[in-house]
Amino acid sequence: MTLLRVSDLSRTFQTANGPVHAVRNVSFDVQRGECLAVVGESGSGKTTLANMILGILTSSSGDIAFKGTPLPAKRTPAQRRAIQFVQQNPLSSLNPKRSVGASVRLGLDTYGIGDRADRTRRVEAALESVGLPGDMRRRAPAALSGGQRQRVGIARALVCEPELLVLDEPTSALDVLVQARVLRLLNDLRRDRGLTYIFITHDLAVVRNVADRVAVFRAGELVEIGSTEAIFSSPDHAYTRRLIGAMPVVDDTELDLRNRLAEGT
């Protein structure tokens, strides 16, 4: 079942040097329960696309349909609640003056979910679902490690009981041992709750291990989309091959695969 359909979506920014086409005529579907990776380098339009899906930014043309209904420029609370965001930098995305609990609660307050006591319960449950103790809600973000903060960022999104999560480089600011655990957590959450992910990243090795399908963006255009299996066995587009070819790898099997894919043989 198609959860999200993006049709002929474009976004142009007017700048002093003329128009910049950040996203150009992009169309793709996201199936319920899948993890679609969006990859590309800086300036490829990944973040503009994410902002349009989240409703933070309006499109210049084209539309986005969620469960068959086109999303209007001004979304209903229910529509906003259904699509939540996990940001890249867990340090700058949490308000340092707010307790962890207050940050996580924000969605509940905004969308008017539950009463006072119920909200506290939901906050604790959300923290526990990401592997943090419920009483961490009383702490300040500054007292938390990077991995814990990113878990809070995930809890903050989950507390609204969304159907679709847009994750913008959720692990690229984390140490590798912490990253491994957060990625596992995200996989488990998706499986257990039937969530759908749009996973934005530049790290193709992460993509290989978490995504069902991959969409490759370059300069605002979708240049290739396909199953992870297909992209990592025979990438069609020269740009995809170039991206794979630039990946640092740690073992010889990987090195062979990378070089084979990069050469397109």
Next chain:
Amino acid sequence: MTALLDIRDLRLGFRTLAGQIDVLHGIDLAIRAGEQVALVGESGSGKSVTARIILGLLQETRSARVSGRVGFDGRDVMMMSPKERAALRGIEMSMIFQDPTSSLNPTFTIERQFAEVMRRPDRKLTRAACRERAARMLDEVSIPDTGRVLDAYPFQLSGGMNQRVMIAMALANNPKLLLADEPGTALDVSVQAQTLDLMRDLVTRHGTSVLFISHNMGVVREFADRIYVIYRGRIVEEGPTPAVFADPGHAYTRALLKAVPRITGRGLPDVPEVSDDFFDPMVRHGGTS
């Protein structure tokens, strides 16, 4: 075998209101002339402070307590006066930082910033001589149209271009030691790969020794001849790059390698964030001096 950089039993602590916090617990690290060595570890492991001590910067921070020996080219940086240390920086040793655009001064042209660097050892260098040498350096890092770049401000150039400028600038006085702290991490992977190749070529040609600081095992594997793995202020493993990757001896190194996602797709490994055996004694691979 005499080493260019020879660090012995380096210790660092910070005095705080709550007492002393120890950051480095006795580090030994050596780099021979022309050798490219990586110091790999996670955030908070002590990699960047080690570089700041080598540069003689942390010694001037009041709350820092540094002890041990930092031998550099036959002298001990720890015994030098602040003035003597300052005389080494940018001349005998130089540094490349993670984010090139924010480490260049946005209010001066590239040419002016080059001149500032090149006039450190030779104050009388003329403007024309500076410009000529800067152009030659930019040429070495494969920058086309060097004239345009020299007249530009950093914000007019791309991140990848600024990174090359940084590399050229760091090598302008032909230093014996280059400290590279996560170079290119702020850049796109394809640009990062290119700049690392360039840097590798250049230091090989100039015979520059490099201390390459990184958290990225893949990048380190491509760049370094030899590796030190650092965990919470202790070196846990040392050896030639191929040996460490083929046969990681320390539990922490093994966990680190296992945790890296592979493009061959072996799923997400179950690794602990911390474990008691991460504090096991150091593992040294043979065949090094």
